[in-house]
Amino acid sequence: MAAEIIKRKTFLFxxxxxxxxxxxxxxxxxxxxxRWDIFTAENxxxxxxxxxxxxxxxVVLDIVMPxxxxxxxxxxxxxxxxxxxxxxxxxxxxxxxxxxxxESGAALFLEKPVVPDGFAAIFAALDALAGALPQGGFxxxxxxxxxxxxxxxxxxxxxxxxxxxxxxxVRGRIAICDGSIVxxxxxxxxxxxxxxxxxxxxxxxxxxxxxxxxxxxTIEGQWESLLMEAARLSDEGQKFLEPDEAGPGAAExxxxxxxxxxxxxxxxxxxxxxxxxxxxxxxxxxWETKSLxxxxxxxxxxxxxxxxxxxxxPVGRFDRLExxxxxxxIVCQVQPxxxxxxxxxxxxxxxx
Amino acid sequence: xxxxxxxxxxRNLPLPGVAACSARLADRSFVSRCYSDWFTAAQVEQALxxxxxxxxxxxxxxxxxxxxxWVFEHSRIHLALRRDGACLAFFVxxxxxxxxxxxxxxxxxxxxxxxx
Numbered sequence: 001m002a003a004e005i006i007k008r009k010t011f012l013f014x015x016x017x018x019x020x021x022x023x024x025x026x027x028x029x030x031x032x033x034x035r036w037d038i039f040t041a042e043n044x045x046x047x048x049x050x051x052x053x054x055x056x057x058x059v060v061l062d063i064v065m066p067x068x069x070x071x072x073x074x075x076x077x078x079x080x081x082x083x084x085x086x087x088x089x090x091x092x093x094x095x096x097x098x099x100x101x102x103e104s105g106a107a108l109f110l111e112k113p114v115v116p117d118g119f120a121a122i123f124a125a126l127d128a129l130a131g132a133l134p135q136g137g138f139x140x141x142x143x144x145x146x147x148x149x150x151x152x153x154x155x156x157x158x159x160x161x162x163x164x165x166x167x168x169x170v171r172g173r174i175a176i177c178d179g180s181i182v183x184x185x186x187x188x189x190x191x192x193x194x195x196x197x198x199x200x201x202x203x204x205x206x207x208x209x210x211x212x213x214x215x216x217x218t219i220e221g222q223w224e225s226l227l228m229e230a231a232r233l234s235d236e237g238q239k240f241l242e243p244d245e246a247g248p249g250a251a252e253x254x255x256x257x258x259x260x261x262x263x264x265x266x267x268x269x270x271x272x273x274x275x276x277x278x279x280x281x282x283x284x285x286x287w288e289t290k291s292l293x294x295x296x297x298x299x300x301x302x303x304x305x306x307x308x309x310x311x312x313x314p315v316g317r318f319d320r321l322e323x324x325x326x327x328x329x330i331v332c333q334v335q336p337x338x339x340x341x342x343x344x345x346x347x348x349x350x351x352x
Numbered sequence: 353x354x355x356x357x358x359x360x361x362x363r364n365l366p367l368p369g370v371a372a373c374s375a376r377l378a379d380r381s382f383v384s385r386c387y388s389d390w391f392t393a394a395q396v397e398q399a400l401x402x403x404x405x406x407x408x409x410x411x412x413x414x415x416x417x418x419x420x421x422w423v424f425e426h427s428r429i430h431l432a433l434r435r436d437g438a439c440l441a442f443f444v445x446x447x448x449x450x451x452x453x454x455x456x457x458x459x460x461x462x463x464x465x466x467x468x
Contacts, residue, residue, distance in 0.1 A: 298413045305406040309422065309429070312402065313395045313443070316425025323410065324419040 009130040010037045010054070014047045014073070015062035015089075020112075024119075031123050044068045044076070051081060057130035058107075063090040063097060071100055078105045085129060089122070147174075147199055147206060148227055155179045155223040160211035167204035174198060175214045181223045183214035191218035192226065192338075193276060193284050199230040272328070273343040275299075279336050299339040302332050356465050357383055364458050369450035371427070372443040374400040375462075378436040390427075391443055400441045403431050407439070419459055432459035 009032075015021050021040040029038055039056065041047035043065060051059075059077065063070035070088060077084050088101045091112040098109045107129055113119050147165060151174065154161055158179030165172045165186075172186030172194060184195035219226065275295045276285040289295055306318035320333035320340075328345035357375055365373060366387045374384040374396040382400070384393040407417050422429040423446065430442040440462045442455055 294413055298410075298415075301409065302406075305402065305409075306422065306424075308402055309399055310424065312399045313391055313427070315422075315427040315429070315443075316446075319423045319425065322421040322423065323415060323417045325416055326418060330415060 008035055008037050009058075009127065010039070010056040011058050011060060011126065011130065012039045012041060012047060012050060012056045013060045013089075014041045014044065014065070014070070016042055016065045017062070018042060020062075027119055028123055028126075031120070032127070036127075044073045047073070048080070051084075056084075058085045058087055058126055060087045060089050060126065063088060063101075064092060071097070071104065074101060074106055075104050087126060087129065147201070148231065150206065150208065151176065151181065151199075151223065151227060154208075155181065162209045162211055164207040164209055165198050165201065165204060166206070167201055170198070170201060170204070172198045173214075175211065175217075176223075177211060177213075177217075179223070181219050181226055182217040183219055185214075185218075189285060191284075192229075195219060195226060196230050196233050199227070200233065270346060271342060271344050273341070275339075275341040277339040279338055281339070284338075295341050296339075299332055299334060299341060303334045303339075306334065354383070360462065360465060361385060364461075367451065367454065367458075369445045369447070370442055370455070371445060372396045373441065374443075375440040376400055376404060376438060378434075378438045380437075396441070396443055399429070399443075400431075400439065403429065403441055404433075404439050407431065407433055418463070419456075430455055430459060432462050434463050 011028075013021055013024055015024075021042070025038050025040055028036060032038075039050055039054070041050055044067070047059070050056075061070040061073055065073075068076070070090070074086050074088065077086055085107045086105065087108040087110060088097075088106045089110050089112055090097065093109070093111045101109045108125060110122055110125060111118075113122060147163065150163060154163070154176045156179070160177045161175075163174040163176065165174065170186060172184065174181060174195060175183040181195065184191060184198060186194040186197050189197055271287075273289055273295075274285065274287040275283065275289050275292065277283050277296065277299070281296065281300075283292065283296075286292060302321050303318070306321070309315060310318060318334060320331055323330040323332070328343065330344075331340070331342045333340040354377055357377070361373070361375075361383070365385060371388040372384065372386040372391040372393075374382060374393075376382055376397075382397045384396050384400075386393055386396065403420070403422070407420060410417050417433060419433070420431045422431070426446055428444045428446050428450075430444060431439060432441075433439045440459065442459070444450055444455065
């Protein structure tokens with residue numbers, strides 16, 4: 001008969017309360033009956049030193065700790081030890097902390113027990129988590145990878161997933177079903193506009209989640225065309241908008257102007273007005289527009305003038321008109337599926 | 353032909369990627385040069401008239417343009433407007449590697465030329 005091999009589960013408890021660490025080590029060792037290896041650390045430095053030498057199934061973090069609190073350490077572990085299961089265990093649970101921890105990648109958010117039975121519940125949860133089979137697929141970090149590449153990978157492999165995107169100010173989701181982009185949302189925006197806004201972000205974070213059917217499908221068409229269009233709009237947008245150096249916290253287009261833009265030094269621009277319409281003229285997004293009717297009429301007029309020019313000379317399909325004024329720049333783009341008006345002020349004078 | 357404009361064009365053109373240029377003087381006369389068979393002088397002059405009208409019509413929308421760039425699939429048409437009513441258009445191939453900065457400088461220089 002083959003000997004039964006039981007894999008021992010390994011835990012690292014990180015807490016600045018040495019008394020708690022001692023108690024929990026004793027109690028859980030007893031409850032585990034030799035099936036657990038328990039390590040302890042009093043701060044993040046000790047924990048990192050341990051994690052550099054050994055691999056544990058679960059790290060259990062207290063939240064309130066000096067120098068680097070548990071939430072910060074959780075986020076640090078997300079970068080230094082991607083895929084590491086982390087459980088938050090705190091005596092000061094709030095809904096806000098719970099949300100932050102779970103969004104930062106914690107597997108569980110547990111409250112420190114105040115009654116003896118509570119420790120049994122914690123033990124059971126940790127035991128189950130450490131024994132759970134990992135989810136299919138890889139979990140890891142991809143540095144300097146754009147959303148476009150992630151979407152490409154999902155679409156090329158005909159997968160179904162939801163790409164959750166977030167920066168400090170912008171949050172959105174892109175749904176992919178059987179390799180097609182079927183929905184995007186970002187704040188009040190939905191559909192292609194939301195997709196383009198999200199893909200124009202220059203920094204941030206994302207989670208690739210299992211597919212769930214969106215409330216409604218707002219995007220049709222080939223993913224290749226959508227991504228190419230997003231890339232083109234993004235290029236033009238960056239050239240035109242010159243937003244702040246983005247990282248986590250990059251803003252959506254309207255916000256470029258709303259914040260500290262007025263305080264920018266000479267040589268930079270701020271967006272003052274945006275109108276985005278569908279090809280049929282339906283207004284999809286407008287920002288700081290004094291007269292929407294006038295702007296719509298302008299876009300219509302430009303389309304007519306461009307058509308006349310196209311008939312006069314072999315210039316091809318019209319894309320956009322860029323206007324330099326004493327105050328700044330204006331871009332009017334007229335495409336079969338959309339019309340865009342963006343007005344900016346600033347001293348970057350060149351009409352490229 | 354206006355001497356200042358003549359000298360300006362002689363000094364600066366042709367340029368790589370510039371298929372044609374056309375200037376409309378303050379007296380409404382045209383000076384056009386074509387450097388490829390893409391455009392004829394008649395075409396660029398007609399186009400420039402339309403462009404100038406289109407630029408004027410922007411005033412109705414509260415826009416006072418100094419320079420414009422119409423971007424088409426195959427061509428970019430750069431237009432500079434002067435206060436005396438003269439204007440200059442470059443008809444440029446829409447492809448990478450065109451010296452846009454050089455064109456911008458020329459348009460800037462055009463607006464600063466003495467009376468045309």
